[in-house]
Each structure stands twice: as structure tokens, then as C-alpha cells.
Amino acid sequence: MSRIQESVIIRTVVRIMVPFIQLFALYVIMHGASGPGGGFQGGVIFGAAIILYAMIFGISEGKKKMSDALDKILASTGLTIYAGTGLACILFGGMFLQYDAVPLLPDPAVVSKYLIDLVEIGIGITVLAVMISLFFDVSPPEPEPEEAEE
């Protein structure tokens, strides 16, 4: 445990901030179609929240929240959502990611609005899992965290 990780102020602030960062990330993902933002940015912000938690509370504590197996499952799930949405459009006779070909609802514009959100969610899940696993891969091993945070 380094000096920074023992600080009560930092630990409390991080514990309070992390849910709000995650909420902001979900807002960015869901507003990607109508404003600035999108799946990639939202996923990066969501991953940054969990990376912040892992930096302050330790890598092993972070891996309890986000294990390597969960990382792999999430990364492949997001890719499946993205590719599945695109392939569903092909199945209904359109082109890849041609949303209005899917006869889910009477209005094609509403269908494409919901499918764009679904694709953004898939991108966000994959990006957050990949960002977190990148951080866990490059971060130094647990016995020597003193140099890690200085």
C-alpha cells in the first residue's frame, strides 16, 4: 500500500465519484445518436471509472469487481450484439446495418432509432472491457505498488 492509496480523502472521493462517472458514461452512450458522444466515448468513460477504482483500491480489489473471465465475456458479448444487429438486417433482406429493413415496428424510423442505440450499447460494452483488460495487462504486479502510483 503506497501513501496515496492510504489517504482517506482520496479513497472517499473515489468511492463517491465512481457511480456518478458511470452514470455519465451511460448518458453519453444513450445520447450518441442525438448529440456529441457515442458508444466509444461512453465505453472509455465507463472503463476509466473502473480503472480509477482499481488504481486507488489496488489491482486485486479491482479484479474482484472485474475479473479476467468477465472481461472476456463482456468483450465478446458487445461484439456479438454489434454483429448480430448487422446480420439481422441482412436476414430481413437489407444490407449490413441497414436498420429500416427490420420489420420490428410499423415505423422504420423508430426501428432504426432503437437499433442504433443497441449498436452503441454493444460498442460501449466491448470498449469498456478492452480498456479495463489493457490496464490490467500493463499495470505492474501487486507486490511492488509503491513505485506504481508515485
Added chain:
Amino acid sequence: MIWILDITMLFFLVVCAIAAISIKDLLSSIIILSAYSLIMAVVWVEMHAVDVGFTEAAVGAGITTVLFIATLARTEGRSED
């Protein structure tokens, strides 16, 4: 367009870029690179590319800095050249 703000931002951008590649201490270099990314994000927003500025702020100033520092913790932290 506020051209005085633009000129100031671009000036600091060049200063940060030159400082980041010429400084010996790698941790300082990473922090200056993060400041470069933040200024670049403001420049993108000033050029009405809000989406690109958003990405620059999230990835360039956020994740890249964390990954660089985590990598630096495994090295000696000083440049030889």
C-alpha cells in the same frame, strides 16, 4: 471563432509538443502530453468538432495517460538519449 483564443491555444499546443519530446524525465513527458491532449480537445471544440473533442478528452487526456503511467511503473523512468 475567437482568433486571439485560437492563436493562444495553438501557441501552447506547439510549446507542449516541443516540451514533451525534449524533456528527459518520462513522467513529466507523460503529464505534458496529457496537457497537450487537453488543449487539443479545446481546439477541436473551438473548430466546432465537438465529437472529436470529446473523444480526444476521454481517450487522449484520460486513458492514454493512465496506460502510459502504468507502463512507466515497470521501467526506470528516464530516457537514455
